[in-house]
Amino acid sequence: MFNLMLLFLLSSLCCGQGRGEIAESEKKGRIAVIGGGIGGTFVSKYLVDYDTTCQIDSLTLFDPTFQPNDSDDKRSSSSKQSDGNQSTLQGGRVATKILDDGTVIELGASIIYSGNKLVSSMIDADASLSRISPEYKGFGVWDGKDYRINSEMKTARSLGLRMAYRYSTDIFRMNSAVGRAIKSFDQIYVLLESQSSFFPSSADEIWDAVGLLSVARINFDKYLDSIGVSKDNWWTPVYQDLGMGVLRTELIASANLSNYNQKNSNLNGLSGLVSFVPSSGGMFNIQGGNYKIPISAWKQATLHRKNICSHRKTTSSSIDHVPIQVTSVISRSGEFELWSSQEFLGVFQTVILAAPLQQCQISFSEKVDEADDQAVKPMKFYGLSKVSDDELLLPSSAKRRYTQTVTTIIANATLQESHFNSTFKYPPKTVYFTEEGSEKEKMTTIRHMKDDIYKIFSPDILSEDILKSAFGPDALVVETKVWGGKNGGAYPNFNGGGEASEAPPFLLHDRHGSALYYINGIEAAVSSIEISAIGAKSVAKLVSKRLGFFEMEPERSDEIKEEL
Numbered sequence: 001m002f003n004l005m006l007l008f009l010l011s012s013l014c015c016g017q018g019r020g021e022i023a024e025s026e027k028k029g030r031i032a033v034i035g036g037g038i039g040g041t042f043v044s045k046y047l048v049d050y051d052t053t054c055q056i057d058s059l060t061l062f063d064p065t066f067q068p069n070d071s072d073d074k075r076s077s078s079s080k081q082s083d084g085n086q087s088t089l090q091g092g093r094v095a096t097k098i099l100d101d102g103t104v105i106e107l108g109a110s111i112i113y114s115g116n117k118l119v120s121s122m123i124d125a126d127a128s129l130s131r132i133s134p135e136y137k138g139f140g141v142w143d144g145k146d147y148r149i150n151s152e153m154k155t156a157r158s159l160g161l162r163m164a165y166r167y168s169t170d171i172f173r174m175n176s177a178v179g180r181a182i183k184s185f186d187q188i189y190v191l192l193e194s195q196s197s198f199f200p201s202s203a204d205e206i207w208d209a210v211g212l213l214s215v216a217r218i219n220f221d222k223y224l225d226s227i228g229v230s231k232d233n234w235w236t237p238v239y240q241d242l243g244m245g246v247l248r249t250e251l252i253a254s255a256n257l258s259n260y261n262q263k264n265s266n267l268n269g270l271s272g273l274v275s276f277v278p279s280s281g282g283m284f285n286i287q288g289g290n291y292k293i294p295i296s297a298w299k300q301a302t303l304h305r306k307n308i309c310s311h312r313k314t315t316s317s318s319i320d321h322v323p324i325q326v327t328s329v330i331s332r333s334g335e336f337e338l339w340s341s342q343e344f345l346g347v348f349q350t351v352i353l354a355a356p357l358q359q360c361q362i363s364f365s366e367k368v369d370e371a372d373d374q375a376v377k378p379m380k381f382y383g384l385s386k387v388s389d390d391e392l393l394l395p396s397s398a399k400r401r402y403t404q405t406v407t408t409i410i411a412n413a414t415l416q417e418s419h420f421n422s423t424f425k426y427p428p429k430t431v432y433f434t435e436e437g438s439e440k441e442k443m444t445t446i447r448h449m450k451d452d453i454y455k456i457f458s459p460d461i462l463s464e465d466i467l468k469s470a471f472g473p474d475a476l477v478v479e480t481k482v483w484g485g486k487n488g489g490a491y492p493n494f495n496g497g498g499e500a501s502e503a504p505p506f507l508l509h510d511r512h513g514s515a516l517y518y519i520n521g522i523e524a525a526v527s528s529i530e531i532s533a534i535g536a537k538s539v540a541k542l543v544s545k546r547l548g549f550f551e552m553e554p555e556r557s558d559e560i561k562e563e564l
Contacts, residue, residue, distance in 0.1 A: 029057035029547065030347065032338055034326050034362070035354030036066025037093060038532040039519040041297035042122065043352055046540030048301045048319065050195075050549045054309040058318045060346070061298065062338070064325040068298045093490060094529065096289030097409060097479050104289050105455055107407045107481045108490070109529050110134075112290070114282035115182060116530035117189050118537060119293065123286070126296040130287040140428035141254050144440035146421055148250050150428055163251075170229050170247040177227050178280060181273045184210045192537050195550045200538050203503035203522040207270070215269040216525035219497040220256075223269035224248055252276060254432035257444040260491045260527070261405045261459055263435050268497030271526040293529075331366035331379055334512040350543055353508075354519045354536070357398050359488025366511065379516075381508045395502040397524035402489030405444075407481040408456040413471035415448070420470075442466055453478075492523045501525040506539050517543060 031047065033040045044061055095107040111134055112119055123129050138151040149166070151159050163171055187210040191198040200206045207213040215223065225231075232246050252272070253264050259275045260267065267275070286292050298321065305319045328339040329351055338345040353360065364379035381394055415427055431446040438444050438459075443466075445457040454471060456462065461482065467475045483490035494500060503524035509516035522535030544550055 029055050029349065030335075031056055031059045031350045031352065031543070032326075032336070032346070032348040033059065033061045033352045033354055034063075034329075034360070035519075036061055036063030036294060036298070036321070037354060038119075038294055038297075038529050039536045040352070040354035041066075041294040041301070042118070042533050042536035043354060043519060043540050044319070045122070045297045045301040045304070046537055047543060048305045048308075050540060050544040051547075052308065052549070055547060055549065058320070059301075059305075060319075060348070061321045062324055062326050062345070063321070064323055066294070066298075066321060066323070068295050068302075068321055093483065094290050094294060095481065096291040098289065099453070099478070103450055103453065104287075105409055105449055105453075106285065106290055107409075107479070108483070109290060111278060111283040111285055112529060113277055114284060115186070115277075116528075116533070117186075118533035119530050122297050122300070122533070123293065125300060129292060129296055131284040132287045133284055135429075138426060138428045139430040139432060141250050141432045141434060142420060142437045142441070143434040144437040147428075148245055148434065150422070166245045167247040167251070173227050173229055174247060174252070174276060175280065178273050178276050181212065181215065181270070182277070182280075184212050188534060192534070192541065195541070195544075199541055199545055201507065201542075202505045203524055203535070203538075206522075206534070206538065207525065212270055215273065216501050217497055218269045219265070220267035220269055220272035221248075221265050222497075223272065224252070224264070249434060251279070253435050255279070257435065257438050258432055258457060260494070261403050261444055261457070262491070262494060266496055267494050268501045268525055270501075271494050274526050274528060274531075290529075326362055328363045328365070329379070329516070330376060331364075331509060331511050331514065331516070333367075333370055335514050336516070349514050350517070350547075351515075352517045352519065352539060352543070356402060356488060356492075356520050356523070357394075357504075357518065358400065359402055359484050361487055364509075364516075366509075379509055382505050382510070394504050395524065396495070396500055397492065397502060398504040398518075398521065400493045400495060400500075402484055403491045403493045404459060405483050405490035406458050406461055407479070407483070408458065408462055408467075408477060409449075409479040410454050410456070410467060410471060410475050411452055411478050412474040412476045413452050413454045413467075415446070415454075416470055416472055441470070443470075446470075491527050494525070497525075506535075506542055515543075515546065 033044055040061055040063065044059060047056065047059060093108045097105040097107050099105065114120065123131070140150040141148045151162075188206060191206075191209060198209070200209070204213060204216075207216045218226070229248050229252075230246055232249050248264065255275050255278070256262055256264055256267055256272060260271065264272065302319050322345070324340045324343070324345065326338055326345065327341055328337075330337040330339070335347045335349050336351050337347055338351070353362075364381075365376040366379045367373075367376050369375035415431075420431075427448075429448045433441060433444055442460065442462060443456055443458045445455075447455045449455055461480060467477070501524055504518060504521040506517055506519070506521055507515060508518045517539045519532065519535040519539050522531055522538070541550075
């Protein structure tokens, strides 16, 4: 009931003209999207969908490495190291390595939850994309000395029974909490589907509307305490001798290290729950590589734009990709100038940033004197904390450095029994690590891909000594992907929840009819492919409302009362 009352208040507040809206006579339609990952390509598709009368003069996607016409052949490459300085500053975190023999290896986001409705809908709209289920061949959890768990080729049913015995009521408490979060999460899709109400100004409004804001704020360890999940205690060794364990320090900790390269204590409740969702099943990836998802979204956008605008007598309704890195965005009266070093990229009325502020390496400024090109000052962003009467400060989530993750592909490798103290008949296909095990081994996940090929996630580039000790003297590095390079990382640093999870607004700057939006602000509390899609949909709705694509009809009070 509280959520519905809040929704009613949100819908009544969002329909008047205020910050983020422009008068009919001021509407302009040159849009720039910076970043070609899930956020950038999905927001492009949603904007084209909403613009049913071709009011957008042009939509330009800037990304130096996004390759909308890429093929599997182009994805195959020889051994190399990528520091990510270009590929992940303003691009996506979905990347695929295809070996010469056709083996597909995801370097970034590897699996997708079937309940992710926005990503699933985009995939289902493209007949060329096929879902495949990840192959299950067992997993282990290594603590630096021994395997706490090794499923050894057990069936899903027998593994479930074993987990129920090992973790007792804790596994049921955790699964129940995840189920409740998913049920709340599903309400987001209902809210975002409306074109007459619910235009969230930030991610926090989204979490609040579906009852997840308190979960997004609380420290994850404290959240586990609140739902009764056990901790390590003096009697833990006795439990382990009986084949029992501690869910918090084994499965939960290893999942968080694998997904975010962060300890339980560094997460908030929402990010910790989302990290555990894969344990409920229903996971898939795209045949041929997940990199096809943003490419498909862009192709759907361009095709739809062509279909709806080709019959109209207009000279400007283009949608283009420009493979250039944006280095400067300058606000002037009613528009933005975009630059790449000394190269002028054009003037736009709407700019959408689909890359993290703290690692995109873009200078944001505004002109002080329109007649003097040199008279500029740092751009004033909208934020949440007031510093003075005319200045607002962005929350720390928009400034903290992202957490580093490195993906390494190796060949000629064998998991060394002597190193991992194991003589299992069926070695685990995937090795996860407890916090202690990760600190010792300098890794967060090992996955056996095929034959002598392994994929490793780690906090830093792995030394030759570490690789040879764990995988044998002949191990050969095929690919090293350092996400974000020296300027960033792969995942937001959640910093333990609390104020650290406070989200920046989607609208960062609004000046005389021009506006700068920020999709990645949604990552303050949680990060995933679907979260990026939700951020994209939210921003697309805000832009479309601003440009007058929607007929603003507030919901009738009698309908709200009936739901109540």
